[in-house]
Amino acid sequence: MKFRGGSKVEKIAPQMAPMIDVVFQLLIFFMLTLKIIRPEGEFGINMPLSGEPNPQQDTLLPEMKIRVLAGPNGGLASLQLNDRDLGNDEQAFADLTASVRRIAGDTGGEASDELSVEIDPDYDLNYRWFIQTVGAVSGDRLPDGTTVPLVGNIKFAPARQPR
Amino acid sequence: MRVKQRDANVAEVDMTPMIDIVFQLIAFFMVITNFENTRADERVKLPLNAIARPTEAPREKDLVLNVGYLRDNAGNVVQDSPDALLFHGDGQNYPIPEIDPVLSKEARYFTDEGTKLPDVTVVIRADAEVPSGQIQELIAKSQTAGFSLFAVKAQQEE
Numbered sequence: 001m002k003f004r005g006g007s008k009v010e011k012i013a014p015q016m017a018p019m020i021d022v023v024f025q026l027l028i029f030f031m032l033t034l035k036i037i038r039p040e041g042e043f044g045i046n047m048p049l050s051g052e053p054n055p056q057q058d059t060l061l062p063e064m065k066i067r068v069l070a071g072p073n074g075g076l077a078s079l080q081l082n083d084r085d086l087g088n089d090e091q092a093f094a095d096l097t098a099s100v101r102r103i104a105g106d107t108g109g110e111a112s113d114e115l116s117v118e119i120d121p122d123y124d125l126n127y128r129w130f131i132q133t134v135g136a137v138s139g140d141r142l143p144d145g146t147t148v149p150l151v152g153n154i155k156f157a158p159a160r161q162p163r
Numbered sequence: 164m165r166v167k168q169r170d171a172n173v174a175e176v177d178m179t180p181m182i183d184i185v186f187q188l189i190a191f192f193m194v195i196t197n198f199e200n201t202r203a204d205e206r207v208k209l210p211l212n213a214i215a216r217p218t219e220a221p222r223e224k225d226l227v228l229n230v231g232y233l234r235d236n237a238g239n240v241v242q243d244s245p246d247a248l249l250f251h252g253d254g255q256n257y258p259i260p261e262i263d264p265v266l267s268k269e270a271r272y273f274t275d276e277g278t279k280l281p282d283v284t285v286v287i288r289a290d291a292e293v294p295s296g297q298i299q300e301l302i303a304k305s306q307t308a309g310f311s312l313f314a315v316k317a318q319q320e321e
Contacts (some may be wrong), residue, residue, distance in 0.1 A: 020178070026189050030193055037203065038318050040203070042315060122295070126294070127293045131215075131291075132210070132212065
């Protein structure tokens with residue numbers, strides 16, 4: 001059977017304009033909502049309510065007490081572990097980590113809940129030193145970039161009076 | 164005179180490469196946009212720490228508290244008050260000694276929606292220059308409001 005005009009194929013062009021409109025809207029939305037921020041990490045803090053039983057109170061290892069003394073303008077004056085002065089420089093934090101690691105022994109790749117640390121900073125101490133102390137007892141960063149977790153039970157002492 | 168009609172030559176622009184590029188851009192912006200951090204306040208300059216790691220799984224219930232100072236364009240503190248400010252989600256700034264009503268309101272909100280306060284983590288994003296004592300006061304006030312789980316944020320050091 002012969003079809004007349006069968007050789008002409010009609011080309012149907014899809015409407016691209018609406019899709020491009022939407023795609024550009026999306027692009028502009030994502031560009032405007034973009035906030036370039038550095039990745040954030042965090043430390044968990046154990047602060048049970050007063051009167052509640054603290055499961056970590058019956059641990060075998062004694063609680064470590066870390067005192068962080070503030071200098072002028074909130075700087076670090078002294079870092080003390082169980083009343084032993086470690087200094088006020090980067091080496092002090094390295095010594096703190098080494099001391100905690102000696103006490104912790106082999107934690108098996110996880111933070112030890114057997115270990116308990118109470119951090120007691122001066123009121124005026126800049127928060128950065130406080131966080132550095134928390135970091136120093138939370139883990140030990142090895143030269144290859146891996147981190148050995150240490151203390152799993154960190155708490156803060158009640159605030160002292162401002163100077 | 165009779166003019167013979169011809170098919171008009173329509174120049175069609177090839178849209179395919181442009182759409183390819185635009186979709187690539189959209190995919191790029193979608194991937195790098197961090198929707199988790201929409202509650203982070205840019206005025207807070209977090210302390211740096213190499214040990215701080217992000218949580219492995221996102222929390223279901225948390226209360227993010229941004230604590231810092233008002234700063235000018237050069238990054239200097241512009242307020243006269245020595246107290247750090249809580250940058251609350253309602254757009255108001257509250258000095259730390261005056262945040263009890265804010266925390267009570269947040270605690271009531273969680274209780275009303277059926278969440279137990281011990282299941283809520285208070286995430287503290289505090290400026291590196293805030294006195295530590297004010298963060299301890301903030302934690303004590305949060306405990307008074309009924310919260311008991313806390314996490315302190317730091318910026319990851321390279």
